[in-house]
Amino acid sequence: MRWRQPADRMVVHAIMQVFRSDADRSRLQLSTISPHAWHKSAYWLQASGCAFYFLDRIAELDIADAIPRELLRRLSIDSRKNRVRTEAMFREFQLLNAAFQRARILYANYKGFTLCPHSCRSLELRHQMDFDFIVSREHLPRARQCLEQRGYSLTAATPKTWEFKAGNYVRSNWDSYSMGQYRAVELHFGIAPDQTGTDTRLQRIAPWCWAGAEFPALAPADQLIAQALHLFKHLRSENTRPAWVLEFREHVLSRRDDAAFWTDVRELTSTAGADAQLAIGVSILITSQLFGRFAPPEVHEWAVAAVPPTIGLWAHEYGTDAVLADFPGTKLFLLLEKELEQLSSRRQSVIRKRLLPCRPAPRIFTPRPYETPTERLHRYAMQLRFTLFRARFHLVEAARYLCKLPRWRRRVAELAFSAATAANRGREMTTRKQLNDNLRPGSL
Numbered sequence: 001m002r003w004r005q006p007a008d009r010m011v012v013h014a015i016m017q018v019f020r021s022d023a024d025r026s027r028l029q030l031s032t033i034s035p036h037a038w039h040k041s042a043y044w045l046q047a048s049g050c051a052f053y054f055l056d057r058i059a060e061l062d063i064a065d066a067i068p069r070e071l072l073r074r075l076s077i078d079s080r081k082n083r084v085r086t087e088a089m090f091r092e093f094q095l096l097n098a099a100f101q102r103a104r105i106l107y108a109n110y111k112g113f114t115l116c117p118h119s120c121r122s123l124e125l126r127h128q129m130d131f132d133f134i135v136s137r138e139h140l141p142r143a144r145q146c147l148e149q150r151g152y153s154l155t156a157a158t159p160k161t162w163e164f165k166a167g168n169y170v171r172s173n174w175d176s177y178s179m180g181q182y183r184a185v186e187l188h189f190g191i192a193p194d195q196t197g198t199d200t201r202l203q204r205i206a207p208w209c210w211a212g213a214e215f216p217a218l219a220p221a222d223q224l225i226a227q228a229l230h231l232f233k234h235l236r237s238e239n240t241r242p243a244w245v246l247e248f249r250e251h252v253l254s255r256r257d258d259a260a261f262w263t264d265v266r267e268l269t270s271t272a273g274a275d276a277q278l279a280i281g282v283s284i285l286i287t288s289q290l291f292g293r294f295a296p297p298e299v300h301e302w303a304v305a306a307v308p309p310t311i312g313l314w315a316h317e318y319g320t321d322a323v324l325a326d327f328p329g330t331k332l333f334l335l336l337e338k339e340l341e342q343l344s345s346r347r348q349s350v351i352r353k354r355l356l357p358c359r360p361a362p363r364i365f366t367p368r369p370y371e372t373p374t375e376r377l378h379r380y381a382m383q384l385r386f387t388l389f390r391a392r393f394h395l396v397e398a399a400r401y402l403c404k405l406p407r408w409r410r411r412v413a414e415l416a417f418s419a420a421t422a423a424n425r426g427r428e429m430t431t432r433k434q435l436n437d438n439l440r441p442g443s444l
Helices: 009-018 023-031 035-047 051-061 069-102 137-149 200-204 220-235 242-254 259-269 274-291 297-304 309-324 333-344 351-355 373-439
Strands: 107-109 131-135 153-157 161-166 183-188 206-210 213-217
Touching (some): 009 035, 035 051, 035 069, 051 069, 069 107, 069 131, 069 137, 131 137, 200 220, 220 274, 242 274, 274 297, 309 333, 309 373
Parallel strands (some): 107 213, 131 183
Antiparallel strands (some): 107 131, 206 213
């Protein structure tokens, strides 16, 4: 099992351009790439979550002959595997929903399958790894009981999320597109303005319909806001999958002419917390850099107006690099976090803790029932490899962050100087206008 393989940057940018270019231009860009560069970038394409979106796009443009046959064959095989896997996940999704409904739990499906059809037209185009639910705090014990009855175990807990896993064992042949025993669920709570009671979004549940059945999901406007907040949360962390950016773009495009929808978004954003409009603004900025202007002009203007100058500067300077980085990402997000801390006047900085974390690497596998000594040794070896991989990542990216920091400080200082100069010029013009008005005949 591998966790990292640096991609060819030419391939990465060519793949992103396919989603915004016509057939002729896309064919020209893709056909100039060498088979070696494609092979080198195959892991990035998988880790980005864009593999099946890319396959679907080149089929739509009828330019499949522009990429190597072996890559096309591999993508086609993986797509068939993912279709079978998605069907199995959807059956589990139905069973979990049925269990929650029998237990009379107040909940809503969150992200995942419910992003279809607005963010993607088909379930199997997404590489979904887990199920997410927003659950009322008072019903958390019942939800946990339902999951434990389905074989899940609580593996991680924060003040906002409980994470459950099942079948999280070491596999001899790791294939992320095949359906194995692994399953994961996240229960979200305390992520709305009301941290002590029921998430107010659960009072606006809307049915999500698929395969002839209905499932509780977020209201349309809540869903877009949640998608932007999810994307912004990952922009403030080490890894952001380009597929999330692509899905956000598709969601906005699908609602582009729905004036009532955007009215609801603006109204709910005003009550969704300070980060909501900022998240939408930053998401639109980053997405526009990757795929060109896409949001309705009035929405673009409204959302981007909420982005402070230094945050906009980060999006312009480092946003694309952060999204398109090789897995597991970069620490360029710490430059963004630094400016967010300045704006919020946060007393205790988290940058040092996140630059070189002292906590051990998370446990990636759980013991199999009746685990043999050989299996235990294999599991320990995999955990050690992962720990060393994470340690190397933190050291390399911390050094890169420290190298970027002086230049970033200069850019912020230049921005502040430009803003001060513009403000002074504006005051001078106002004063001059007032003097001219006072000197006009009849003004004395």
